[in-house]
Amino acid sequence: MTNRHILPLLTLSALPVSLCAQSRPNIVLFLVDDMGWQETSVPFWIERTPLNDRYRTPNMERLAQMGVKFTNAYACAVSSPSRCSLMSGMNAARHRVTNWTLSYDKQTDSKSKVINVPDWNYNGIQPANADAHDSKNATRITPLPQVLHDNGYYTIHCGKAHFAAEGTAGEDPLRMGFDVNIAGAANGAPASYLAENEYGSGPFHVKGLEKYYGTGVFLTEALTREALAAMQKPIAEKQPFFLYMSHYAIHVPYDADPRFTGNYRQADGQGVFDNQLQAHLSEPEINHAALVEGMDKSLGDILDFLQTQPEVAQNTIILFTSDNGGQAIWPRQGRRNIDQNWPAHAGKGSAYEGGIHEPMIAYVPGQTEGGTVNDNRIIIEDFYPTILDMAGIKQTQVIQHIDGVSFADLLKKPRKHRARTLIWHYPNIWTDGVKIEDGYGAYSAIMHGDYHLIYFWETQEYHLFNIRTDIGEQHNLAASHPRLARKLAKRLTRLLKSSNAQRPTLKATGQPVPWPDEAYSTFLNSLS
Structure with a gap:
């Protein structure tokens, strides 16, 4: 409605x-x-x-x-x-x-x-x-x-x-x-x-x-x-x-x-x-x-x-x-x-x-x-x-x-x-032959302050960049700043839900891919 x-x-x-x-x-x-x-x-x-x-x-x-x-x-x-x-x-x-x-x-x-x-x-x-x-x-x-x-x-x-x-x-x-x-x-x-x-x-x-x-x-x-x-x-x-x-x-x-x-x-x-x-x-x-x-x-x-x-x-x-x-x-x-x-x-x-x-x-x-x-x-x-x-x-x-x-x-x-906090939502696959390492794939993202957090739905991984000091987004800070990544993931999830955003589903299970904040524990485990 x-x-x-x-x-x-x-x-x-x-x-x-x-x-x-x-x-x-x-x-x-x-x-x-x-x-x-x-x-x-x-x-x-x-x-x-x-x-x-x-x-x-x-x-x-x-x-x-x-x-x-x-x-x-x-x-x-x-x-x-x-x-x-x-x-x-x-x-x-x-x-x-x-x-x-x-x-x-x-x-x-x-x-x-x-x-x-x-x-x-x-x-x-x-x-x-x-x-x-x-x-x-x-x-x-x-x-x-x-x-x-x-x-x-x-x-x-x-x-x-x-x-x-x-x-x-x-x-x-x-x-x-x-x-x-x-x-x-x-x-x-x-x-x-x-x-x-x-x-x-x-x-x-x-x-x-x-x-x-x-x-x-x-x-x-x-x-x-x-x-x-x-x-x-x-x-x-x-x-x-x-x-x-x-x-x-x-x-x-x-x-x-x-x-x-x-x-x-x-x-x-x-x-x-x-x-x-x-x-x-x-x-x-x-x-x-x-x-x-x-x-x-x-x-x-x-x-x-x-x-x-x-x-x-x-x-x-x-x-x-x-x-x-x-x-x-x-x-x-x-x-x-x-x-x-x-x-x-x-x-x-x-x-x-x-x-x-x-x-x-x-x-x-x-x-x-x-x-x-x-x-x-x-x-x-x-x-x-x-x-x-x-x-x-x-x-x-x-x-x-x-x-x-x-x-x-x-x-x-x-x-x-x-x-101003901005969000993007692209739960889609644009084209073949491109890589997540270059920012392609199904993703949602948030830009808040100096930081740009991207959540990739296929891999449930985070990319976090300080775009004020790293406009080329070469240095992923997600591992070194996990608390900030989690904070932004929570904010992104809240904004997506308030927009009634759609999620992809996993082919293996038929279940929706976890929201950005729900994937945080999986992300932490991947760091250990």
């Missing part, structure tokens, strides 16, 4: 004067797919790294100079859980869309020899009025765009959706409260970025862009052009708009974008020499860097478009983030799970920093102090209450429990610091 939850939100009078020209501010949420926190020329760590020098993202630099750079922003380790948290304000443990979705009534998990994954919500999130077919193995919610729409916003979805299984209401952004849907469906990736390939075929075909077929327009560019066109209507009618600019970039396949690949080649055609890798960039790595730069051009095009109309620009909030960590295995170059998100360990799908740490920038005209840095901890479900807060929607009734916490106050009071 879901709980009704009243969201206490800002009144319009609390917003800066520049945002009150029309009834509510415009909001652009720019979401990148699979972008790691270091895959940008904007440094999000305490110092600049060679990865920051590899990439060209001048418009991210521009946005960071306009707004606030959040250095401790987090999401889930894979796509659908993050996107469902974003649209619902719920933690993945609660909405139970804990792995990526695609086909109706089908799990997408790889196999484990030790555990059976729980019967999670592989049909995704669904609108509140979803029927019995769509509600099976799904969570009904009041979607973020629906609340905005009901409060006068013109809502635009552009790009990747990936909220729900094919053939359900939740697959269609128009059923989730968007007035316009550009190329969004159940597919979690593009089959191709190339117009000459008609943006691919099969279950990952990007639909709705037929007019670009055979034109040579790269997918990222096509989506940007469509987004700019869609904004014209609400601007002309002086209606506040919400643009969810959700790029398929920089997800695989790493198709070549000829507009930018030349920036990563030498005169002889070979990839440029990379200081981090101490090698020339491979073809996939060249294409990956070009995907990043193409995404950044899209951000710049949107900024430029807004600034041609100063009254619109002065009334438009821009939020930038990613849905999970950067890809750290095939087809990436370098030491697997080491170089791709360095100094973080591992990448997409991993419980480690490389899988969950995100680049994030916020700009609110007349409110944010440009070029500032905020080290407060935030997570993907926080965007739901924050956006409603920014929109001046005083209160609204939704059918789901909201776990997210608005960070709007952190923008108004940049020196404010608040303690």
